[in-house]
Amino acid sequence: MSLHYPLIAHDDAARPLARFADHEHSAGRFIADVTTLAEQLPEREALLNACQNRYLFAVALYACALRGILCLLPASHSEQTIAQLCEDYPALGCLSDRPDRDIALPTLLIDATLLAASDASHWPPPSLPAGQRIARVFTSGSTGRPQGHDKYWGALVETTRAGVESLGLEPGFSLLGTVPAQHMYGLESTVLLPLLGGGLLCAERPFYPADVEAVLAALPAPRVLVSTPFHLRTLLESGLPVPQLALITSATAPLSGELAGELEARFEAPLLEIYGCTEAGQLATRRSASTECWECMPGVQLRPDGAERAIVHGGHVWKEQPLNDRVELLGTRHFRLLGRTADLVNVAGKRSSLAYLTQQLLTIPGVTDGVFFLPEEEGIGSVARLAALVVAPELERTVLLSALRQRIDAAFLPRPLKFVTALPRNATGKLPLAELRAALQDAATDD
Numbered sequence: 001m002s003l004h005y006p007l008i009a010h011d012d013a014a015r016p017l018a019r020f021a022d023h024e025h026s027a028g029r030f031i032a033d034v035t036t037l038a039e040q041l042p043e044r045e046a047l048l049n050a051c052q053n054r055y056l057f058a059v060a061l062y063a064c065a066l067r068g069i070l071c072l073l074p075a076s077h078s079e080q081t082i083a084q085l086c087e088d089y090p091a092l093g094c095l096s097d098r099p100d101r102d103i104a105l106p107t108l109l110i111d112a113t114l115l116a117a118s119d120a121s122h123w124p125p126p127s128l129p130a131g132q133r134i135a136r137v138f139t140s141g142s143t144g145r146p147q148g149h150d151k152y153w154g155a156l157v158e159t160t161r162a163g164v165e166s167l168g169l170e171p172g173f174s175l176l177g178t179v180p181a182q183h184m185y186g187l188e189s190t191v192l193l194p195l196l197g198g199g200l201l202c203a204e205r206p207f208y209p210a211d212v213e214a215v216l217a218a219l220p221a222p223r224v225l226v227s228t229p230f231h232l233r234t235l236l237e238s239g240l241p242v243p244q245l246a247l248i249t250s251a252t253a254p255l256s257g258e259l260a261g262e263l264e265a266r267f268e269a270p271l272l273e274i275y276g277c278t279e280a281g282q283l284a285t286r287r288s289a290s291t292e293c294w295e296c297m298p299g300v301q302l303r304p305d306g307a308e309r310a311i312v313h314g315g316h317v318w319k320e321q322p323l324n325d326r327v328e329l330l331g332t333r334h335f336r337l338l339g340r341t342a343d344l345v346n347v348a349g350k351r352s353s354l355a356y357l358t359q360q361l362l363t364i365p366g367v368t369d370g371v372f373f374l375p376e377e378e379g380i381g382s383v384a385r386l387a388a389l390v391v392a393p394e395l396e397r398t399v400l401l402s403a404l405r406q407r408i409d410a411a412f413l414p415r416p417l418k419f420v421t422a423l424p425r426n427a428t429g430k431l432p433l434a435e436l437r438a439a440l441q442d443a444a445t446d447d
Contacts, residue, residue, distance in 0.1 A: 004127035005157040007031070007062055009171070009198040013123040018194075018201040019174070019219065020055040030059070031125050032116035037063040040114055042106075046070040046089045046136075049182070050077060050096040050103060055203035056110050057181040058191050060095045065134040065153065066126060073182040074138045075146060075426065077103055130154025137184050139278045149279050156192060158316035159281045162297040163188065164197040166285045167224075167247060167272060171198030174219035177226040178205060178212065180427045184278045185251045189226045199224075205427075207231075209238035222246035229255045230429030232263055245269035250288075251276065252428045254337070254355065260288035275337065280312055280321040284335070296333040304329055308338055345374075345386065347411045354386075360407040361388065366395040369423050372414060373436045387440055388414035389423055418443040 010017055013028030025033075037059055041047070047064055049071045051057035064071045072089070074081050082104055086092050094105040101107070108114075116122070128134070132153045138146040177190030194201040202219060206212045212235055216223055224247045227235075232250060235242070236259075245267050250260075251274040260271050275294050276282035284294040296302065299315025308326040326338035339353040357372040370390035392400060397417070404413060420443055424435035 003130040003154060005130060005154060006127045007034070007065075007125045008195045010125075016200055018055050018058075018203060020053075020203040022218075024200070025055070027125070028123050029116065032122040033059045034062040034066065035122045035126075036116040037110070037114055038066040040108075041067050041069060041095075042093055042108065044069055044091055044093045046072050046092055048072045048074070048077075048082075048085065048092060048094040048103070048105060050094055050098075050101060051110055052180070052205065053097050053203050054177070054181050054190060054201060054205060056097045058195065058201065059115070060110055061135065061181075061191070064095075065128055065132065068132070070133060071135045072138075072148075073135055073187065074148075075183060075428075076432070077101075079104065081146070128153045130157070135187070137182075137187065137278055147278075151187075151281075152318070155281070155316050155318050156188075157196060159297075160188060160192040160196040162299065162316050163193060163274075163282055166295075166297045167249065169193075169197055169199070169224070169247070172200075173197070173222050173224050173246065174200040174202065175224045175226060176202045176204070176206075176212070176215055176219060178207065178231045179226065179228060179252070180205065183252075183428050184281060185274070185276065185428065186226075188276075188282055189249060189251070189274070193226075209235045209240050213240050213242055216243045216245075219243075224249070228252045228429040229259065230425060233259060236263055236266055242267055247272065249274055251282075252430055254359075255288050256359070257288055257290075257292070264289050277321075277324060279324075280317050283312055283317070292336055293330060294335050294337060296335075301332045302327070302329055302335060303332065310335070345412070347386070352408070352412055357386070357388075357408055357412055361390065361404065363407065364392075364395075364400065364403045367392045367400070371423060371431055371436065372412075373431075373433065375416075375437060375440055386412060386414045388417045389420050389436065389439060389443070390417065391420060391422060393421075416440070 010027035015027045016024040017027040017030045018025045047069055049060050051060050061071050094103050094107040095110055096107050097110045133150050134153050135151040136148045137151055138148045175194045179186040181187055181191050204215045206215050223245050225245055226249050248269050248271040255273050264271050272285050273288045274282050275284040283300055284296045286294045301314045302310040302312055305311045310323050310327050311320050313320040325340050328336040339355045343353040343355050345352055354372045361370040368391045372386055372388045375387040424439050
């Protein structure tokens with residue numbers, strides 16, 4: 001008999017599982033909602049899960065799984081993205097919780113009328129085969145066209161359990177996420193972590209600091225905040241008080257030790273950074289305020305694959321996966337992150353990385369946001385020129401360039417350097433390369 005895993009870790013139908021529409025929903029009610037929706041789904045090979053409410057997203061994800069329908073989770077719902085998905089899935093449909101969502105697909109609106117009226121008659125929770133493919137998650141497009149990766153139920157359960165152990169969580173925690181559920185980090189840490197770790201899932205995804213504060217205040221302790229460096233910096237700079245946190249996690253972009261220390265001091269809670277990738281999921285954690293060294297999650301190991309390259313295997317990583325980042329191995333379970341392979345740039349025989357150059361830009365007083373990137377497709381590994389977008393409303397160009405020259409080699413000075421009012425960050429704080437290049441073109445007349 002093949003291995004099966006239950007949909008949730010909650011062992012009592014009456015136990016709170018989610019906060020949805022200002023009310024707590026029990027584990028029994030959640031399973032009833034999932035079962036009821038599963039009976040109403042259209043016959044499709046795949047469905048796009050566009051639900052923004054995290055509770056409804058989870059109900060839709062699990063309902064599709066019960067019916068054997070693959071959930072597609074692209075990072076963007078642009079016309080181009082939908083057209084690309086339809087090439088692979090001609091009969092593609094959509095599940096959405098927003099009637100005003102403009103997605104050119106046959107859409108089933110997920111609302112209260114489609115969910116169960118009570119939590120009766122659907123307990124205990126169903127189980128799924130470990131080998132069942134339930135989702136296809138797509139990369140963000142920060143280094144090019146988004147790529148899809150299949151996710152299997154057993155691997156998702158195992159990676160979530162490894163995450164629970166690495167983060168030191170006990171059942172009963174409340175979890176708020178500022179990242180979308182469609183992102184791999186969001187799927188693992190804001191949906192599966194509370195459902196498979198015995199926690200309380202929060203349906204909201206607040207963006208502004210005042211909203212984050214308000215939603216956290218409505219959750220019972222102990223509280224966990226799952227966020228990104230961009231969102232955490234915004235929350236820190238707001239100066240708003242935040243209810244007592246038990247833990248903060250961050251991912252999607254490197255977090256400096258200095259910022260991590262400021263966040264821990266301000267919110268009086270440990271901050272653990274999570275390292276992972278769409279291909280293999282979450283892989284390692286570190287206490288960024290006190291160390292640069294990453295520790296692999298239980299069972300996960302690394303082995304060298306040439307200079308500054310590694311292959312991850314073991315534990316919840318069912319298939320060996322080469323990392324897209326350059327690393328310095330410190331044994332089989334510890335490493336330092338050196339940067340993305342695609343980040344490497346060579347100018348006039350000199351070597352650097354886009355991440356390092358961006359970090360130096362962000363250290364300049366008066367710069368509130370900024371990024372280095374390649375303005376053209378050509379040049380990875382042998383770049384002819386670099387570009388940068390910067391948000392610095394109080395800085396003159398000459399002052400900014402002078403400060404950059406003090407921090408980086410003149411060969412890496414950006415040409416062009418464009419001032420903008422905001423960077424085109426997506427919901428996880430990432431910067432899709434296509435959006436950066438478009439923003440550069442839009443700002444061309446400003447130089």
